[in-house]
Structure formats: structure tokens, C-alpha cells
Amino acid sequence: MGKEEKEVAAYRSWPFQEAAQIVKRRHPNGDRPVLFETGFGPSGLPHIGTFAEVARTTWVRRAFEHQTGIPTRLLAFSDDMDGLRKVPLNLPQSEMLETQLGKPLHSIPDPFGEQDSFSGYMNHKLREFLDTYRFDYEFQSSSEAYRRGDFDEGLQILLDKVEEVRQLIVPTLGEDKRMAWSPFFPTCPQCGSVYKTRVTGYHPERQSLDYVCDGELGSARGCGADGELSVLGGRVKVGWKVDWALRWFTYEVDYEMYGKDLVDSARLSGRIVRLMGKQPPVGLTYELFLDEEGKKISKSVGKGLTVDAWVQYAPIESLLYYIYQNPKRARRLFWDVVPKCVDDYLDALRRYPDIADEKRPEQDVWHIGDPSGSVPEYGAQVNFSTVNNLIAALGSDSADLLVDYLERYDEQASSYPQVLQSLVEKGHNYYRDFVLPNKKTSDPTVEERALLGKVAERLGVANGVTEDELQGIPFDIAREAEVEPKELFRMFYQVVLGQERGPRFGSFVKLVGKERVLEMLREKL
């Protein structure tokens, strides 16, 4: 085992484990930067999965650089040579798009009328999206790379070895598709379709193939054109698995991760790239995010939680924190996870300063911090649920007032005005859109009213007591009345906040103030 390898394995956090795999794989003669790749399908808008893939790849990249000092690049590749197979549900001009089915995405008009093509619009959105979050990447569209001739060498090899490629792929297909299958998809020079053409002959000596445009896609038939076409320069693209292999071959990609749904594709692409004479990249298989009902989050439906939406309700770092956690575990990503996620993130920030320098690269927040390695400081006790409880109790729209309360509650809080402002602003949005609509206030029964009356009475005469002593009040009352303390707490929060659960009673009183709690209780008595 080399020195390098041993060093890489020194950190247990998963980006370092991934980095160790790259160190093992690297070509001994490689003095070029190590290349990371992420893929984007511009048939729809970039979604949270795209964001997560770029973020996770960035973490591996940074771990690798930190450990080895070897420079790296990240290629964000967009497959705009792909054809449009169906009209996405969440886009305008569906009638126009219907007429464009089967054409490559880069040759379809932009339904929003802003960019020069359908994929131009999606690519623009992707770049805007990645730039907003300050990812470091180089963008590359497939059509540009094909036209520039990047793939010509690989295309020639694929044409030379077309039978061997067929032998790899054909057994994985259904009987009916085996005969006609070709790694090549010619774009019909007459009608522009890429899914209605088929290949009828190969001429490796002339870098060309024969095609006919007579296929069907939905209700539309090919235009009937036929002839010979060069495979070079973007006139012909290769199918998805072969395309992946072609990219790996051409750019010598060292690292690419992919979703669990693409495991088989990755395996086949790996075999193809070996057949072409090079090695597939190292890659992590990540589990997919699921929506509330446990279904895969899909871009064509446009459902589920988006990055843009998340940042309205919680800081972006909390989303990164969520995405960072074990990528090999499938997790649900929906609104209920937001508060806990913010609180876990703040907790991690609080613990960070006590961690020895050499242990820091083990920490989640080390990875998600900015590229200079700096991690924001946060030493206050206020968290997202504190803010939500306060808003629930005060019902206030005034950010200043809420900040006042928080600073009175926690002396440390005033040292982090930006975090506080952000928590209050986003907490407000979260409360308004997700907590308030689910509130169910109920009137107390006679017995409950009597218990709450006692709480109010004791609280009223408690002066200058500590949080712990305040916490003791409902316990004493519950014991005297012979009810379960947890029943009393549940009832208290149900009646005063309209929610099933709440913070610790003592902390709650300290947070919103004794007078306000008494006022809320008296309204119900």
C-alpha cells in the first residue's frame, strides 16, 4: 500500500472514502487534472437530484484535493443530443412541443421563447442554478462536443467494433428489439428526427453508415428519407449507455456518481469503455430521494420539494447538510424534514469549534462549508424550532420583535445577528405555509380547564424562578391531580398552541415570557 493511499483512508467520512478509490484507480502516468463528471438531462428543469449530484461530487472532489494536492476539474455535462420522447407536463406550448417529438433537444424551439432552443433554456437554468450556489464547474453540452469533433475518435472505434458492442447490449434487450438495435442514432437530414431513423448498414472504412427514416414515435411516422451518413461531427449520436461510455472514453473521466436506477446502465457502459480500450471511472451509487409518499422525485412531473422552495423556508446550508448525510440510504425529502434538518445543522455548527483541527475533515460541516474551508460560527442556543414556537405563541409578523424576544431568551443570540435574522425570516414563511394550516385548536373540557387554571395560578405567583423550577410546576400539578405529566403537556400545547407537541414547558415560559403564557391560558379559562 502506497503512502498516498494510507493517508486517504485516514478519514472515515464518505467523501474521503470515495477519494481513496480515485487514488487507487489513477493512471500512473496521469499528470493531467483529475476529472469529475456530473450528468444532466435537459428534457426538464434541473431539480433537487441534479443539485444533490453536483454537491456530492463537489465534496468528493474537495476531499480528494485536500488529501492529495492534485488539481481537479468538474465537467457538468448536458445531454442535449437526446431526443424529446414525451411532452413534459409542467411546460408551456405543449401543442408546439407535440410536433417536435423525436427531435434532439437542441433543435427544438424554447417553449418559453427566451433561449435559442429547448435545451438552451434548460441548460441556462442549470447554469444559473449552479452559479447561484457557487459551484465550481465547467459546462459542456453534448451537441457542441459532437459538432466540435470531441467524440470522433471514439465514434470511429465504436463503428469498427460495432458487432462487439452489439453483443454486449443485445442480450439485455427484449427479443423484439434485438435485430434492429444499433449503438448509433442518425439524425434524419430531412426531417430532423433522431428516434424515427434506423441503421441499415455500416461502412467503418468510410466512417459512415446507411440509414432509413421510417420508424414510428407515438402517432408520427418517419419521413421516408434514406442514404449514407458520416458518423462524425454530430450527424449521428450514440444511444444512452454507449454515449456514457463514449464520454468516459473521450474525456478520460476519473469519477462519476449515479443514482441507483442507473446501476445496470453504468455496468454496461463500463464494459463498452473497456472494449474501447480504457477504464470506466470510479463511481458511487447513490439512493434516490423520495417524496412524502415514498415515490421517486421526478422532474417531468415537477412535484416535490425544489431547491428554490427550500431556501424560502430554511437556509441553503441546511439542505446541503441533509444531502450530505449517507448518500447510500434512500430518504424522504419533504416539508416535515425541514425543521429538524435546520436544528441538526445548527447543532453541528455549535460543536465544531471544540473539534481538534486534525479531526475536522470528519465533520459534515467541514465538507459543506465554503471552499476556503471556513465553517460559519454559531454558539447560540436558539434554533429553528425555538423560532417556530415563538411565532406560534406570539403570532407576530414583526421580525424585530421576534429578534428582541430571542435575544432576551438567549444572551449569546445577539452575537449572530445574521443567523438570527435568517431564522426569523424563514421561520415565518415556514410557519405561515406549513404550520398554521395544520393548526387545530380545541377548547378544553371542564377537567382540563381546572388543570390549566392551576397552572396559571402557580405560574402567576412564581417570581424570578429558574427554567427548571418553572418546569416543575406542571409536574407538581399533574402529581397532585393524579394525571400523567405527558397528558398535561399534550393538553397544554393543544390548547395554547394548537399543536400536538411543544418545547419544554420551562423553556417555553422563559422564551415567550410569563405574562404572555398567562394571557394565552386565561383566554381558554
Ligand SMILES: [Zn+2]
Ligand atoms: Zn426523416
